[in-house]
Amino acid sequence: MKHMNPSRRCGMWLVLGLLLAIPGGQGVLAAPDEDVARERKVLTSKLRMLDNILFRSQRAKRVEASGDARALALLEDARSAYRQARADFDNGDLEAARQASRQSLEAVTRAFALIVDSEGLNTRAREQYRELLENIRVYEKALMDTARRKGINPGELLDQDAVEKGIREAQARADTGDYANALTTLRKVSNRVEAALSRARARETVTYALEFATPLDEYRYEYERNRSYVSLAQVLLSTAPPSMHRRIPLIKRLIEKSERQVKEAEMLREAGNVEQAIKTIELANKTIVQALRMGGLAL
Template sequence: MMPQSAWLSRVALAGSAVFALAGLGLAGEVELGQKLQALARLLASPTAAQIDQQGAPQAQDKLAKARALKDMADVARRQGKIGEAEQQAGEALRLVSEATVLASWRQAPIDARRARYRDLADGIAAYRDSFDEAARAKGPAAARLLDRQRLADLLAKADSHAATQRWDEANAALETALVLVENATIDLRNNDTVVYTQSFQTPRDEFRFESERYAGTFGLVQQRLKDERLAPEARRRAQSLIADAENQRSQALGLAGNGDYEKASRVLEEAQKRLLDAAQALGAL
């Protein structure tokens, strides 16, 4: 079995690689090919193999979906459907990133859990610095993409748990915070054409925004599902709502693949509502 320190380093490197790819804003057939090659390397990496073997079920599911989307993107590219392939490749990259965040550390020794806490805190600080730098360049409206009060609450919760050596709970709070700040940063860097008052220049811009909003909420809900203290009825209701949301998201991706971004955004908004209902059922809101 790989030492936890090595596993942690590989997760951190994989997360950095995914973020770097997301920040490139790649477009066009040549650049799409480069993105798909990089995605293939990530999906075949030791980090992905470790998640497949020992990761949380939610992380394994995300990798499986990322692989399926990568295959779909390859087919779309061969058929000349570059826009569809770009959408699928971008979604696959987000899923790989989320899978590394969701990788389970519940069985790790105390020292590894403490190290995980420090690395998560460092990662959050790095993403927050990156967000602040980009937001300063884009103006005050862009800064509102990050829910700073929610972030502060999560960090305070993590600090409180860490003070009593409750590393699982502390790391769960930091993992949720990392998803929050990571998605805000990627949203800010990738959506240069979005008008940040949430009016959009094109239907495709709106769909991209809704996709990333969905990904952030999905990460939050998956974190809450890891809590073994959840009431069975709350877990069942949330899982049913999540299944409905994922079905709607699949429909939205199909519509977007056919170029109907306006209708795809409406379907994805409904999926987001299902996720918010799931988050409320789990006590995350």
């Protein structure tokens, strides 16, 4: 038996529950000939309920606004079957009316289930889209800071026009509510910016290996790197999307820990113990990088 999506089951039982909750609904198919009046009353209630679901409910309106071709076709099938049920009922053919109303119910249930699934996916995509857009801006700032510190032309690392064009395309899709495709476009932009940041970090590492004439130079380099990370962390916190709020207290604790390690490193440097100061400032950098990674940055 094919597994049914939980949201689809939920949509189906919601509609079925509404209709079966009508008094006498369970006995329609088995209604005896002598109780035609009762059967007509039950069918009247069911048809009235279908009319409300198909033409007046918010869920039907969401199907109409969704642009989902399959869901729209199913909704139209449901409405056509409803109209046939009404015609059969008015002509006194209660059996045909029952069958047509059931067909209408089955079609609208499937239509609603499609949009329930799509809306759930789109809601998650919207949250991911907003978070990824914030991360891209943080990556860009990190890239510019690194390039400025190392005297690198950012244009050598990243085609900023292409990045902005990609963001505009993603935003255009998001403005129509199509967050799933907007997210796909934005992921391509994010990959481009992250790759540029990685290249900048790689250049930074090469320069790091070549420039150190003394241990003090090495310390100063690590210290400046830490300050850059701290600035990045502040940007991350100030632009944190709602999905990251639960992680913020831990991120802040890691930042505070890094700051304590930096103070310890500074005290060691001032005391002339530069070798130990380097080890301590490197620990501080590992701590702050851990905080940034918790915030979603790939460093």
